[in-house]
Amino acid sequence: MMNENKTLEYYNKNADNFAKTTINVDFYETQNRFSTLLPEHGYILDFGCGSGRDTKYFLEQGFYVDATDGSEEMCHIASNYTGIQVRRLLFEELDENKKYDGIWACSSILHLPKNELKAVFMKMFKALKEDSIIYTSFKYGDFEGERNGRYFTDFTEKTFEKFVGEIDNLQVKEEWITGDVRPGRGERKMAERNTAEELDDVYEIKYSTDAMTGGADKRMYLYYQLADSIKKG
Numbered sequence: 001m002m003n004e005n006k007t008l009e010y011y012n013k014n015a016d017n018f019a020k021t022t023i024n025v026d027f028y029e030t031q032n033r034f035s036t037l038l039p040e041h042g043y044i045l046d047f048g049c050g051s052g053r054d055t056k057y058f059l060e061q062g063f064y065v066d067a068t069d070g071s072e073e074m075c076h077i078a079s080n081y082t083g084i085q086v087r088r089l090l091f092e093e094l095d096e097n098k099k100y101d102g103i104w105a106c107s108s109i110l111h112l113p114k115n116e117l118k119a120v121f122m123k124m125f126k127a128l129k130e131d132s133i134i135y136t137s138f139k140y141g142d143f144e145g146e147r148n149g150r151y152f153t154d155f156t157e158k159t160f161e162k163f164v165g166e167i168d169n170l171q172v173k174e175e176w177i178t179g180d181v182r183p184g185r186g187e188r189k190m191a192e193r194n195t196a197e198e199l200d201d202v203y204e205i206k207y208s209t210d211a212m213t214g215g216a217d218k219r220m221y222l223y224y225q226l227a228d229s230i231k232k233g
Contacts, residue, residue, distance in 0.1 A: 004090070007111045008070050010149040015073035019051035023081065027106075031057050034104060034135045038063065042101035045127065047094070048108025049086060052078030058104070059084070066100075091120045096127035103128060105136040114144055114153045114163075121167055134170075140177060 011018065031054060038044070041062050046055045049067040051074070058065050059082060067082065068089035069075050078086040091109055103124050112120060124134060141154040155163065157175060164172050 004070075004111075004151070006146070007150045011071035012073045015071060015077055019074070019077045019081075023051040023053050025053065027054065027057075030106075030135070034102065034133065035061055035063065037133050038101045043099065045096075045100045045103045047103050047105040047124070048091070048111075049078050050074055050106075050108070052082040052086065054104055054106060055084070055086070056082045068094075092116065092123070094120070094123040094127060098127070098129050100127055100132065101129055102133040102135070105134065107137050109136055110138045110153055111151050112153060113151065117153060118163070118167060121164075121170065125167065125170055 035058060041064065043064045044058050044066070046052075046058070046065055046067040049055050049069050052067060055065050055067040055078065065082075065084065067078060067084060067086040069078060069086060070088065070090050072088055075086045075088045091112060105124070109117065109120060128134070138155045138160065139152055140156060142156065142159065143152065143154045145151065157177075160175070161172050164170055
């Protein structure tokens with residue numbers, strides 16, 4: 001709880017700056033990859049929505065969206081930006097049953113200690129309809145603890161797959177790694193998404209931006225490319 005309070009304190013104190021540096025990041029590629037797996041006008045939970053950037057995109061695409069964040073200040077900013085009421089909700093307070101076609105947890109649940117993360121994943125799983133999708137992202141590595149005023153739990157492919165393998169009926173079906181190519185920035189992030197069909201091991205290079213920092217520099221994507229269509233929720 002102390003770790004959670006310190007992280008929330010960070011976001012409450014730095015909400016304006018965090019929003020300014022992330023709200024205009026072009027995250028279309030990942031947003032689109034997620035949204036194309038959902039039914040038309042599907043129901044999304046933006047779980048830890050931050051500035052509301054992704055909520056606004058999904059709303060504009062015709063989806064129904066519930067947006068939540070643990071930071072009261074971020075909720076105010078996101079509500080003003082998206083035009084919907086963003087609810088203050090701690091991750092462990094999620095209590096829904098088969099409500100959502102997809103849960104979008106972009107750079108959010110990575111702030112939970114690993115010993116609390118499994119219980120939150122189980123709550124997310126319960127909140128999903130059958131054959132639905134979770135998108136989430138973590139910083140790449142084996143570190144767990146406080147970093148720059150916030151708590152982080154990092155994963156690698158191996159450790160995340162082991163972690164998810166301990167949760168019944170939840171499987172990693174696609175994962176890709178991003179590497180920051182800016183000088184002096186060796187940080188990498190891993191993104192995971194639960195889908196409904198198998199993938200082939202086909203690799204491709206893409207470029208994007210950092211969802212956490214809003215950096216405009218190129219970032220290199222290495223990811224498994226879909227070999228065929230994916231079953232929608």
